[in-house]
Amino acid sequence: MTQTPAPRGTGLPHPTREGADVEFERTVPAATERLHRRSRDRIRALDVLFEADAKQLDVLDVLDERLRRTAAQSPLPQTARELVELYAPHAEDIDEDLATHSRDWPLHRMPAVDRALLRLGSAEVLYGGDDTGRGAIIGEYIKIAEVLSTDDSPRFVNGLLQRLVDIRGLS
Structure with a gap:
């Protein structure tokens, strides 16, 4: 595969056409040191969902692969595995809920x-049996969005997760 040169200083190649596979030379870790261990475990679970989405694979297949061979220096934490396993059986329902209630933002x-x-986040607040309150869980996903995504993402994540909780009468 041919790649166009990356902008100077990024060290990351860009695909030559949409949908092309990209092999990264290195990754740039997010600044997660200010997050709790549970938040870092959530990020490791997010990595699995992100990879499954990007490769258009079943999330449990990606989880199995990550359990056998991890790209990180440390094994996948038990909590991260449990979160992925919580999401997997509800994936279709969650996508339908997100698509229905995201107001003008289709999933794609x-x-x-x-x-x-x-x-x-939807899996955890809608289907998780955790003793932690739903508001605290949503707050954790807002913090993660602040670290990993755009400036507008924390507000968007907060609004949509809270809307799903309210619609289900779980607040």
Whole structure:
């Protein structure tokens, strides 16, 4: 595959055509040191959802691959695995809920990071049996959006997750 040169200083190649595979020379980690361990575990679960979405693979297949061989220096935490397993059986329902209630933002037009955040966050607030309050969970996803996504993403993630909780009468 031929690649166009990346802008000077990024070290990241760009695909020559839409949908082309890209092999990255290196990754640039997000500044996650200010996040709690649970938030970092959520980010590791987000990585699995993001990869499955990007490669158009089943999320459990990607999870199995990550459990066998990880791209990170440390194994996938148990909490991250549990979050992916919580999301997987509800994936279709979650996508339908997000598409229905995102008001003028079809899933395919959302930034991929936001899509993964919303999918995992929806699974946790709608289907998780965690003792942590739903507001605290939404707050964690807002913090993650601040670190990983655009300036507008935290507000968007907050609004959509809260809307789903309110519609289900879970608040």
